[in-house]
Amino acid sequence: MNALPAREGYRLWAPRYNAETAVSHLEERLVAEFVAPTEDRALLDVGCGTARRLSQANASIAVGIDLAPEMLARSQGKITLAAADALALPLRDGWFDVVWCRLVIGHVRDCTAAYAELSRVCRSGGAVIVTDFHPDAFAAGHRRTFRDASGTVVEVEHHVHLPGAQVAAADQAGLTLLAQREGAVGPEVREFFANANRLDAYHSQLGLNVVLALSFQKSAA
Ligand SMILES: C[S@@+](CC[C@H](N)C(=O)[O-])C[C@H]1O[C@@H](n2cnc3c(N)ncnc32)[C@H](O)[C@@H]1O
16 A cells, blocks of 8 residues: 555545544643643644644643644634744744643654754743654554555555664753653554454454654753
């Protein structure tokens, strides 16, 4: 299967993107466990998609950036949104208390450049949270896929960035690792497999890491 570039993939995925999956469910829980409150903070969500997480964050200022206008068009609520690339954020330095980049960095070839941008827009002492499709899942043969309007399985490009490479890129950008967590297939997500009549896959994937979550703090200037 030829993988589509992210811009084209999410144009097609946008109408159905908000359906939660085992990966998105685990990802949300892992981020919630990090100590990086968003209430009454200035929050930036890089690769916010439909802004489904941003709209729930109770931030005093909520800004979302995404490459795909079709994803942004599905957002609800009063959020400031802009179509732009994570590698060239149209935002000034050091402004946000919390910067999220959730399930996006694997779509970016150059994770060093991505971390540099995430760090640039975060204030000193602020939090940067990055999640990714886990390299273990990719190594086990799983891919970033969805079904388009015709029911055809479509793959979106994904670049593997090992946890160590991400932590090194973050460190180079002035971000200190606070916590690393993994989300694995287990009872918590069994219902997603059951609802899709894929309990065979559930049993074969049991214990496989599918989400990587990293929490960083921006060093003081
Ligand atoms: C898996 S979705 C995650 C959306 C959202 N963060 C969430 O968790 O619901 C990945 C998103 O990243 C966006 N994206 C991919 N590459 C990007 C880039 N270089 N710059 C900005 N957004 C990008 C896609 O358009 C898509 O909306």
